[in-house]
Amino acid sequence: MAKEIEIKVPDIGDFENVEVIDVLVKAGDTVEVESPLITLETDKAAMDVPSPVAGVIREMKVAMGDKVSEGSLIAVVEAAEGESQAAEKKEEGRTEKEEEEKPAPAASTERPAPKAGSFQGKVDHETGLLVIGAGPGGYTAAFRAADLGLKVTLVERWNTLGGVCLNVGCIPSKALLHAAKVIDEAAEMEKHGISFGKPKIDAAKLAGWKGEVVKKLTGGLATMAKQRKVEVITGAARFLDEHHVAVSGEGGEKVVRFDQCIIAAGSEPVRLPFAPEDPRIMDSTGALELADIPKKLLVIGGGIIGLEMACVYDALGSQVTIVELADQLIPGADKDLVRALEKRIKGRYAAIMTGTKVTAMKAQKSGIKVAFEGANAPQGEQLFDRVLVAVGRVPNGGRLDADKAGIEVSERGFIAVDRQMRTNVPHIFAIGDIVGQPMLAHKATHEAKVAAEVAAGQKRYFDARVIPSVAYTDPEIAWVGVTEEQARREGIEFEVGRFPWAASGRSLSLGRDEGFTKLLFDPKTHRVIGGAMVGPNAGELIAEVALAIEMGADAADIGLTIHPHPTLSETVCFAAEAFEGTLTDLYLPKRRKD
Secondary structure (H helix, E strand, O other): OEEEEEEOOOOOOOOEEEEEEEEEOOOEEEOOOOOOOEEEEEEEEEEEEEEEEEEEEEEEEOOOOOEEEOOEEEEEEEOEEEEEHHHHHHHOOOOOOHHHOHHHHHHHHOOOOOOOOOOOOOEEEEEEEEEEEEOHHHHHHHHHHHOOOOOOOEEEEEOOOOOOHHHOOOHHHHHHHHHHHHHHHHHHHHHHOOOOOOOOHHHHEEEEEEEEHHHHHHHHHHHHHHHHHOOOEEEEEEEEEEEEEEEEEOEEEEEEOOOOOOOOOOOOOOOOOOOOOOOOOEHHHHHHHOOOOOEEEEOOOOOOOHHHHHEEEEHHOEEEEEEEEEEEEOOOOHHHHHHHHHHHOOOOOOOOEEEEEHHHEEEOOOEEEEEEEHHHOOOEEEEEEEEEOOOEEEEHHOOOOOHHHHHOOOOOOOOOOOOEEEEEOOOOOEEEHOOOOOOOOOHHHHHHHHHHHHHHHOOOOOOOOOEEEEOOOEEEEEEEEOHHHHHHOOOOOEEEEEEEHHHHHHHOOOOOOOEEEEEOOOOOOOOEEEEEEEEEEEHHHHHHHHHHOOOEHHHHOOOOHOOOOOOOHHHHHHOOOHHHOOOOOOOHHHHHHO
C-alpha cells in the first residue's frame, strides 16, 4: 500500500535561511533513493538534497529563490510500503552506527568532496577544474576560474587555443570581410571622382595576413594561460566516468581526474548527406583558407555565415549564387532588415534563390554539378567551380561519451543546463553552442563566467535579458530583444520608433543611405523591448540598444541622452525621438499626445 511521506531539509550544519538555487524535480516525477530534489547554496558551498525514498513526487513545497532551514518541508512523495516503513524508521532515529557514519556538514570554502567515480585505471593528471574546449567560452571559463584560485586544466583538440571562433570562424572571417569592404569602398569612390583601378588579388598573401591576425590572438591566449598557471593538454576528450576523462592526442592517451568540469566543446558545420567527398565542396573552415578564387561559387544556406562568406568572395571577384530553403535570407531577422541587404546584393550576385533546396551534387572534372528544387529553382542542373555548404551547425555533445558520466544529451547533441550552467550531474557544467541557441561566442563567454564562478563557490546565475545578433554583411544587420515578427507571432504589444539613414548626415557622408534604425517600445511603459538596424557598423551600434533593454531604459532616457554629432549612433536617439514625437531632424506627423 502506497503512503505519502513528507520530505524535509536534513541537517545541513549551522545554516539557516539557505537559498534554493534550483528545483530539480516536479510533481509527477518518479525518483529513486538518493535522487537529488533541490540544490541549496550557502556562502560556503552548494549542495543537493537527495530523496530518502523511492516513489512519485505528489507536490513540491519549495521554488527557486525560497529560503529553507533544517526541517523545512521540501516535497510530498508517494512511496511504496517498504519505502515508507524504511523512511519512518529513519525518521524515528538513527542507530549508533548510522550516527557515526553520518557525514559532517559542509562548513569550508571548498565545495563538498566529489565521489571517486567508477574508473579504476592509471591516472596521469589530477585537477580541480577541467575545461573541455578552448574556444571563447572555454578559455574564458578557464581564466576566470584560475583568477578565483582554482587549479585549472584546459583540454583543446586544436594545436592552438581559441577554438573555432579564433582559428576558423569569427576572427578570420572578419579579417576577410574588412578586405572585402576596402575593395568595395574603393570601387564606389570612382563615381565620386577617385579611381584606384581594378584591384589585383594575391589570394596567398591575403590568406597569410589573415593568418597573422589569428596568430596574434591565439598567441596572446597561450601567454595568458601560462600567466594564470592554467595547464593546457592538447587532444580530444571523452568521459570515462563522472570524474575521469581520457584525452587522445599526438602523444598518446592521458587520463585526467577532475573534481569539477566545464564542457565547452562547441559545434561542427552540418554536412549534407548527399554531398560527395571533394575538396571543391567546402564548409566555412575550407572557405576561409582561400585555396583559390572560384569564378562561379554556390553558397548553400542564406544565413549569417553563408552571406558573410558570399560578401568576401563577391568582393574578390567570384560570381556568387545563393540558395536558401526558407522564404527569406537570414531567417529569424525581420524582413525589412533583410530587404535592405537583398536590394544591394541582388544586382551584384548571379542569383539569389529563396524557397529552394539543393537535391543533388555530382563531382565532375569541370566542376560540381548541382540540382535544385523549389519555386525559384533554375531549369536543369547548374555547374559551379566551388560550393560552400553553410546550412547550420550541430553541437558536439554526442562526441564526448557523456553518457558514461551520467550526463543527459539530447538526440541532436545538446546538453541541458540550469541557470547556473549545471548539467544533471551537479559538478559538471556546460556552456556555449553545446547548450543551445543562439550559437554565439558572446553568449558563450558570459555563460563561461557564470559556470566558473559557481564552480568557485560563488552565487551566480545566467540571467541576460537579451543577446544581440549581428550579420557582418554589407550592409551589416543587427538586432536584439523582441523582433517585430516575434511580437506579432506571440501577441506582444509594441510600438515602433524608426529613423531612416537617408536623413543621417553621417550616413550620407559615407555614401550609404539604404539603412535605418528602429526601436520597439512597450506601449504602456515606453520601455525599450527590442531594436534593430541595417547599415554600416550596425554591429557596433546594437550594443547601445542591448544596454538600454538590460537597464530598463525608456524612450525618454535614450532621447535625452546627448549623442555626438554627426554619428551613426545618433540614429538610435532619433528613433527614440520619433516614438516620443520630439524628433526635429525629420518631419513626421505627430501621433502621440504626451
